[in-house]
Amino acid sequence: EVHLLESGGGLVQPGGSLRLSCAASGFTFSNYAMGWVRQAPEKGLEWVSSISGSGGDTFYVDSVKGRFTISRDNSKNMLHLQINSLRAEDTAIYYCAKDYARYCSSTSCALYGLDVWGQGTTVTVSS
Amino acid sequence: DIQMTQSPSSLSASVGDRVTITCRASQSINNYLSWYQQKPGKAPKLLIYAASSFQSGVPSRYSAIGSGTDFTLTISSLQPEDFATYYCQQSYSTITFGQGTRLEIK
Numbered sequence: 382e383v384h385l386l387e388s389g390g391g392l393v394q395p396g397g398s399l400r401l402s403c404a405a406s407g408f409t410f411s412n413y414a415m416g417w418v419r420q421a422p423e424k425g426l427e428w429v430s431s432i433s434g435s436g437g438d439t440f441y442v443d444s445v446k447g448r449f450t451i452s453r454d455n456s457k458n459m460l461h462l463q464i465n466s467l468r469a470e471d472t473a474i475y476y477c478a479k480d481y482a483r484y485c486s487s488t489s490c491a492l493y494g495l496d497v498w499g500q501g502t503t504v505t506v507s508s
Numbered sequence: 509d510i511q512m513t514q515s516p517s518s519l520s521a522s523v524g525d526r527v528t529i530t531c532r533a534s535q536s537i538n539n540y541l542s543w544y545q546q547k548p549g550k551a552p553k554l555l556i557y558a559a560s561s562f563q564s565g566v567p568s569r570y571s572a573i574g575s576g577t578d579f580t581l582t583i584s585s586l587q588p589e590d591f592a593t594y595y596c597q598q599s600y601s602t603i604t605f606g607q608g609t610r611l612e613i614k
Binding site: 416418425426427428431440442443476481488489490491492493494495496498499500501 | 509540542544546551552553554556557558561563595597599600601602603604605606607608
């Protein structure tokens with residue numbers, strides 16, 4: 382069974398950092414792009430970042446560029462999101478998600494959607 | 509950046525009703541459009557990809573069409589389990605979600 386399990390969320394002060402992780406199982410991890418999507422309390426979905434299967438291509442929403450870094454360790458079937466300089470508006474549930482397609486284009490991943498999602502990890506930025 | 513606009517933002521309907529949700533892109537996205545269903549406290553679920561292709565297990569009462577800038581998701585006969593929030597998502601240029609359509613029981 383395909384499964385994603387996020388960890389690493391928590392309460393952090395503004396300006397702080399966290400490293401989110403996502404453990405993948407049940408599929409050949411290196412074959413698929415992966416992404417992070419967040420959802421602020423009582424708000425809609427916001428894509429945050431994606432990474433190709435090899436890790437060679439990364440994409441970010443403008444609001445996190447320079448603060449967030451996505452990475453993956455294909456030897457351990459792990460996806461990570463390093464989040465720095467946290468702001469109150471980063472407060473959200475962060476979901477890890479698997480691409481349905483095996484590849485990204487030059488401008489995007491999730492070309493055919495995100496077909497497997499984790500249960501999410503909550504990040505709260507507050508003093 | 510490509511903006512995705514869904515309408516309506518919320519919708520009240522009864523079991524058995526036919527409902528249609530519209531998603532409009534600010535520029536052409538070809539058919540790089542997916543639809544998701546999200547229930548409270550749960551992760552989103554992929555229903556449709558490539559504008560009109562069904563994910564495995566999606567009931568036949570769902571249908572979806574569109575290309576370019578205009579897309580629709582239709583549920584032909586609402587069932588109790590269909591009441592949820594629906595999101596469209598483009599992946600033509602990075603990724604953007606629509607603001608969501610909350611489908612509530614009348």
